[in-house]
Amino acid sequence: MSRLPRTAPALPPRVRRLILALVAFTTITGVAGTALSPYLLVEHPLVLLGLNPISRHLVLVANRVELWEALIVGSARRTLNFLATYGVGALYGHALITFFEKRGRWAKKIVNTLEAVYARLGILLVILAPFYSVAALAGIARLRFRLFVIAILPGQVAFAFVWLYFGNAVETWTDPIIDWLAKHVAEATAVAIALVVAQQLYARYRKRRKDQSEPDLPL
Numbered sequence: 001m002s003r004l005p006r007t008a009p010a011l012p013p014r015v016r017r018l019i020l021a022l023v024a025f026t027t028i029t030g031v032a033g034t035a036l037s038p039y040l041l042v043e044h045p046l047v048l049l050g051l052n053p054i055s056r057h058l059v060l061v062a063n064r065v066e067l068w069e070a071l072i073v074g075s076a077r078r079t080l081n082f083l084a085t086y087g088v089g090a091l092y093g094h095a096l097i098t099f100f101e102k103r104g105r106w107a108k109k110i111v112n113t114l115e116a117v118y119a120r121l122g123i124l125l126v127i128l129a130p131f132y133s134v135a136a137l138a139g140i141a142r143l144r145f146r147l148f149v150i151a152i153l154p155g156q157v158a159f160a161f162v163w164l165y166f167g168n169a170v171e172t173w174t175d176p177i178i179d180w181l182a183k184h185v186a187e188a189t190a191v192a193i194a195l196v197v198a199q200q201l202y203a204r205y206r207k208r209r210k211d212q213s214e215p216d217l218p219l
Contacts, residue, residue: 016091019084019087019088019090019091022087023088025080026081029051030051030052031052031196032051033048033051033052033057035189035193035197036051036189037052037189038181038188038191038192039185039186039189041057041060041061041178042178042182042185043185045060045061045065046065046070046073049061049065049070049073049074049077050077052077053073053077053078055159055163058164059163059166059170060177062164062165062166062167063167063168063174063175064178067164071160071161071164074156075153075159078156079152079156082132082152082156083148085135086135086136086138086143086148087139088139089135089136089137089138090140090142092140093140094140097115114133114134114137115137118134118141122143123143123147123151126138126148126151130151130152130155130156135148135152138151
């Protein structure tokens with residue numbers, strides 16, 4: 001089975017800091033977008049896409065903003081997420097693959113299969129399958145940054161377009177939801193914030209338990 005290079009030159013400290021800053025930015029803004037999603041959906045739908053352009057948000061804002069605006073904001077913000085994932089791959093290198101291989105038999109099988117496919121197809125896989133796992137592999141393989149951006153952009157534009165188109169197609173179902181949220185925006189936002197806080201606390205609790213038995217990836 002083909003494998004990606006197991007060693008690569010260490011990244012300069014400035015690049016490492018930029019990657020960590022981008023990861024922090026995308027993570028924090030994504031969580032904030034989810035927590036404030038009811039309010040932002042009603043009052044500032046483009047801001048919602050700028051913070052967290054996941055599929056359900058694209059569907060819900062589809063008939064509230066111009067298509068070209070949503071495409072630009074949604075695609076650009078999703079591209080930032082993929083750049084962060086690419087950066088994580090470049091930062092940790094093959095240690096990231098080893099880390100996921102230890103998560104279980106199926107995880108190891110999936111990771112090894114993706115690694116082998118990427119080793120054969122390279123940038124073509126990034127174009128055809130613009131997924132986060134592929135972005136990480138591109139970073140591990142140290143695909144040139146400009147090539148990665150060029151390869152990943154079409155997939156993000158297509159992703160945003162498909163979900164926006166779907167959102168316009170189902171507006172008769174989503175409009176009543178948005179109308180209800182507009183009437184109860186404060187209550188809905190408070191519930192969303194509470195759920196996000198609870199989810200984050202639970203995730204931290206699980207991470208602490210795992211850290212006791214499994215070492216984390218070193219920086």
